[in-house]
Amino acid sequence: MLPKAKLWLGLVVAALMTLSTNLQAAWELNMTRGVTQISRDTYDLHMQILWWCVAIGVVVFGVMLWSIINHRKSKGAVAAAFHESTKVEILWTVIPFIILILMAIPATRVLTEAYDSSESDLDIQVTGYQWRWEYRYLREDANEEEVAFYSILSTPRDQINNDLPKEEHYLLEVDKPLVIPVNKKVRFLVTSNDVIHAWWMPAFAVKKDAIPGFINEAWTIVEEPGIYRGQCAELCGLDHGFMPIVVHAVPQEEYDAWYAGQQQAAAATRAAANNVVTLSAALEQGEEIYNRICIACHQANGTGLPPAFPALAGSAVVNGDVEANIRLVINGVPGTAMAAYGRQLNPVELSAIITYIRNSFGNSTGDLVQPADVNTILQEAQ
Amino acid sequence: MSAAHDDHHHGPAKGLSRWLYTTNHKDIGTLYLWFSFAMFLLGGTFAMVIRAELFQPGLQLVDPNFFNQMTTMHGLVMVFGAVMPAFVGLANWLIPMMIGAPDMALPRMNNWSFWILPFAFAMLSSTLLMDAGAPNFGWTFYAPLSTTYAPETVTFFIFAVHLMGASSIMGSINIIATVLNMRAPGMTMMKMPLFVWTWLITAYLLLAVMPVLAGVVTMMLFDVHFGTSFFNAAGGGDPVLFQHVFWFFGHPEVYIMILPAFGVISAIIPTFARKRLFGYDSMVYASASIAFLSFIVWAHHMFTVGMPIAGELFFMYATMLIAVPTGVKVFNWTATMFRGSMTFETPMLFAIAFVVLFTMGGFTGLMLAITPADFQYHDTYFVVAHFHYVLVPGSVFSIMAAAYYWMPKWTGHMYDERLGKLHFWMSFIGINVLFFPQHFLGLAGMPRRVPDYALQFADFNWISSIGGFMFGASQLILLVVVIKCIKGGPKATAQVWEGAQGLEWTLESPAPYHTFTTPPDPKLIHAQ
Numbered sequence: 001m002l003p004k005a006k007l008w009l010g011l012v013v014a015a016l017m018t019l020s021t022n023l024q025a026a027w028e029l030n031m032t033r034g035v036t037q038i039s040r041d042t043y044d045l046h047m048q049i050l051w052w053c054v055a056i057g058v059v060v061f062g063v064m065l066w067s068i069i070n071h072r073k074s075k076g077a078v079a080a081a082f083h084e085s086t087k088v089e090i091l092w093t094v095i096p097f098i099i100l101i102l103m104a105i106p107a108t109r110v111l112t113e114a115y116d117s118s119e120s121d122l123d124i125q126v127t128g129y130q131w132r133w134e135y136r137y138l139r140e141d142a143n144e145e146e147v148a149f150y151s152i153l154s155t156p157r158d159q160i161n162n163d164l165p166k167e168e169h170y171l172l173e174v175d176k177p178l179v180i181p182v183n184k185k186v187r188f189l190v191t192s193n194d195v196i197h198a199w200w201m202p203a204f205a206v207k208k209d210a211i212p213g214f215i216n217e218a219w220t221i222v223e224e225p226g227i228y229r230g231q232c233a234e235l236c237g238l239d240h241g242f243m244p245i246v247v248h249a250v251p252q253e254e255y256d257a258w259y260a261g262q263q264q265a266a267a268a269t270r271a272a273a274n275n276v277v278t279l280s281a282a283l284e285q286g287e288e289i290y291n292r293i294c295i296a297c298h299q300a301n302g303t304g305l306p307p308a309f310p311a312l313a314g315s316a317v318v319n320g321d322v323e324a325n326i327r328l329v330i331n332g333v334p335g336t337a338m339a340a341y342g343r344q345l346n347p348v349e350l351s352a353i354i355t356y357i358r359n360s361f362g363n364s365t366g367d368l369v370q371p372a373d374v375n376t377i378l379q380e381a382q
Numbered sequence: 383m384s385a386a387h388d389d390h391h392h393g394p395a396k397g398l399s400r401w402l403y404t405t406n407h408k409d410i411g412t413l414y415l416w417f418s419f420a421m422f423l424l425g426g427t428f429a430m431v432i433r434a435e436l437f438q439p440g441l442q443l444v445d446p447n448f449f450n451q452m453t454t455m456h457g458l459v460m461v462f463g464a465v466m467p468a469f470v471g472l473a474n475w476l477i478p479m480m481i482g483a484p485d486m487a488l489p490r491m492n493n494w495s496f497w498i499l500p501f502a503f504a505m506l507s508s509t510l511l512m513d514a515g516a517p518n519f520g521w522t523f524y525a526p527l528s529t530t531y532a533p534e535t536v537t538f539f540i541f542a543v544h545l546m547g548a549s550s551i552m553g554s555i556n557i558i559a560t561v562l563n564m565r566a567p568g569m570t571m572m573k574m575p576l577f578v579w580t581w582l583i584t585a586y587l588l589l590a591v592m593p594v595l596a597g598v599v600t601m602m603l604f605d606v607h608f609g610t611s612f613f614n615a616a617g618g619g620d621p622v623l624f625q626h627v628f629w630f631f632g633h634p635e636v637y638i639m640i641l642p643a644f645g646v647i648s649a650i651i652p653t654f655a656r657k658r659l660f661g662y663d664s665m666v667y668a669s670a671s672i673a674f675l676s677f678i679v680w681a682h683h684m685f686t687v688g689m690p691i692a693g694e695l696f697f698m699y700a701t702m703l704i705a706v707p708t709g710v711k712v713f714n715w716t717a718t719m720f721r722g723s724m725t726f727e728t729p730m731l732f733a734i735a736f737v738v739l740f741t742m743g744g745f746t747g748l749m750l751a752i753t754p755a756d757f758q759y760h761d762t763y764f765v766v767a768h769f770h771y772v773l774v775p776g777s778v779f780s781i782m783a784a785a786y787y788w789m790p791k792w793t794g795h796m797y798d799e800r801l802g803k804l805h806f807w808m809s810f811i812g813i814n815v816l817f818f819p820q821h822f823l824g825l826a827g828m829p830r831r832v833p834d835y836a837l838q839f840a841d842f843n844w845i846s847s848i849g850g851f852m853f854g855a856s857q858l859i860l861l862v863v864v865i866k867c868i869k870g871g872p873k874a875t876a877q878v879w880e881g882a883q884g885l886e887w888t889l890e891s892p893a894p895y896h897t898f899t900t901p902p903d904p905k906l907i908h909a910q
């Protein structure tokens with residue numbers, strides 16, 4: 001090749017490569033290969049079928065295109081008289097059948113593997129709620145401190161409403177991610193508290209429906225430490241698009257340290273139920289919780305979206321008897337979207353949120369609810 | 383017969399009462415087709431709202447609740463209001479003329495089955511104006527989102543579905559009765575045009591599954607209002623049961639929307655290839671096998687609900703099998719074109735696009751059948767792309783092909799070929815720009831039915847929206863073509879198309895109000 005031609009070729013290739021790497025993030029075309037054996041097997045399966053389809057397409061569409069170009073009346077083509085051929089028809093029934101068998105064999109193998117959830121190292125119960133996930137690490141010893149928490153979208157509403165610029169992980173970020181150790185078989189016991197959700201992590205090739213009243217099993221062995229992002233995949237109502245899943249896969253030692261820290265924090269929270277809080281601290285924490293959880297339905301300024309979601313501003317409950325208000329938030333309103341937050345928030349958080357709504361949006365009861373007040377009612381509810 | 387009675391036979395009544403009281407299959411066909419077109423525009427408007435909201439990341443135009451109402455209403459209106467009535471309209475117009483019958487077997491019921499529909503859809507659409515809002519739980523209305531957690535308007539939805547079901551059941555009884563009893567002498571089953579065959583099979587499918595749909599919405603009604611717990615786990619019910627019953631209806635339903643399309647394409651391709659359809663017999667058997675298989679594949683919509691592995695394998699294998707008879711059809715159409723003498727008028731363009739794009743939808747369907755891969759595809763835009771490829775350039779293109787193909791027979795005028803071609807190319811380009819990028823979106827991980835999305839999905843979404851607006855706008859061309867064709871245009875001959883075969887082309891254009899009051903000459907009936 002001439003030196004000049006080589007130079008040009010080199011330039012073009014380099015340009016194409018920079019372009020394609022730049023575009024890769026936004027113009028992602030294909031399924032992720034993921035970070036587990038199953039996800040790679042699934043990817044290979046996907047590519048294999050895709051190529052079969054491409055090959056069949058090239059043959060069929062090729063014949064069609066060739067006929068369209070050559071067998072047109074304007075070119076003087078005269079129609080042939082044939083209209084059946086048993087031989088050909090048997091052939092094109094049998095060949096696809098054989099191809100299907102060739103596809104079914106690896107598919108069966110991968111499915112059998114994916115369904116083997118036995119002998120796990122760690123079990124985590126995953127519960128879908130409108131619209132958040134709860135992760136509960138199952139203990140071997142019931143006397144151990146339990147680690148369980150909610151994982152909620154942390155993208156600010158202002159970004160969703162286009163008042164702030166959107167950041168890199170827009171809609172794919174949560175306040176508390178699920179943490180799991182790498183190279184360990186983690187089993188997920190997936191269920192739901194209300195409607196059907198689906199827990200989907202593309203990088204693990206795990207997608208399981210979370211169905212109220214049923215527990216589904218899924219599992220994964222993540223091979224590379226990292227932060228992985230997914231979403232709820234089953235329409236679950238208003239904020240279905242806003243319940244992401246984030247998983248941190250970390251080395252075992254890091255996981256152990258994190259887990260111990262969570263246990264300590266859980267113990268501390270229990271102890272804090274007896275603390276006395278100040279009004280300013282309660283209002284600050286309450287506002288934070290409101291903007292994280294209640295805002296989806298009751299809206300930023302407490303106006304709600306009547307008739308589905310009532311206003312808290314001027315509400316009779318919020319401005320009435322404190323104890324009734326605490327009970328409502330703890331127990332929710334069965335049969336409506338108002339969940340029982342007694343199961344989701346701890347006494348400190350509950351007291352803060354109730355203090356906050358009773359002193360915001362124009363409500364001015366001046367009440368300061370203490371964790372202990374909430375705790376009494378919580379105890380009797382259980 | 384009295385002389386007075388004879389008078390009725392000369393032509394239609396005047397004014398509105400013609401349409402209200404008509405029992406004439408051609409009038410009722412026209413009503414169905416116009417109704418379907420109106421619903422197509424309504425459902426299309428909902429789709430435009432969806433694509434406009436998804437044009438950019440963030441919430442711009444509608445709130446998530448209204449967005450969910452739009453996806454739900456779009457699906458319901460397109461499936462039950464646009465596609466199904468269009469095929470019933472075509473059946474009304476064409477089946478009697480194709481088999482040499484004077485009318486449908488049950489003309490009064492025919493009138494009733496049409497006139498139920500406007501009420502059903504008025505009831506469904508009126509929920510948009512109610513405080514509680516329209517149904518927002520997806521056209522698949524999974525419980526308990528559609529029961530315990532549904533807006534109050536769910537009851538209107540349930541009654542609307544009941545009405546649509548009643549209409550469909552009556553329509554299919556009528557078609558079965560007509561095809562089995564009213565064929566002209568000499569029109570044996572194996573001489574019937576494929577459109578008649580595929581509709582006969584479709585009618586049986588409808589009869590089998592519409593009552594199942596009625597059953598599932600009735601169970602919902604009881605759960606919502608009468609305290610039962612069919613689908614409520616807290617009361618001992620099973621939310622997954624809902625999905626089994628729904629998809630036992632829902633899977634045959636997708637074949638209900640494609641089998642008549644196969645019939646249309648099998649009429650058009652031979653005409654414009656000027657060559658007999660390749661493999662008529664195998665077409666009939668393939669349609670019947672597809673119909674049979676459609677009853678044993680429903681749970682491939684539910685691979686992630688946690689079925690036992692034996693169930694997953696059974697439904698995977700059964701689903702893959704459907705590729706065989708479907709392949710036979712595609713190969714037959716290709717073989718019909720092969721060594722033909724082709725011209726490319728608008729109906730043929732739509733028919734060829736149907737074969738190519740429907741096949742692409744078939745390929746992704748095969749991919750979706752592979753259970754482990756489906757775990758990644760399920761409930762993403764990949765599925766959205768798949769079923770829109772089979773339903774829009776599939777069913778809808780076949781309906782448009784049929785409209786162009788038979789319009790001269792219906793109106794007596796040729797349509798404007800230039801506008802027709804413009805409509806085709808705009809639709810063809812629009813639809814691919816609209817749906818092809820959605821494959822990439824799904825594979826990259828975008829779930830379906832979300833009003834907002836992460837930033838890496840932004841580019842393909844705006845491209846898709848542009849395609850959507852283009853496709854939507856180009857349907858107005860169709861409206862212009864149809865109105866122009868009704869008003870005038872070059873006079874159509876009886877034959878209309880050089881290569882057209884079949885009894886309807888022996889009638890003058892426009893087809894007289896009453897046709898085949900005496901059976902046609904058996905010599906006119908040829909093997910297809």
Ligand SMILES: [Cu+2]
Binds near residue numbers: 196232233236
């Ligand atoms: Cu969800």
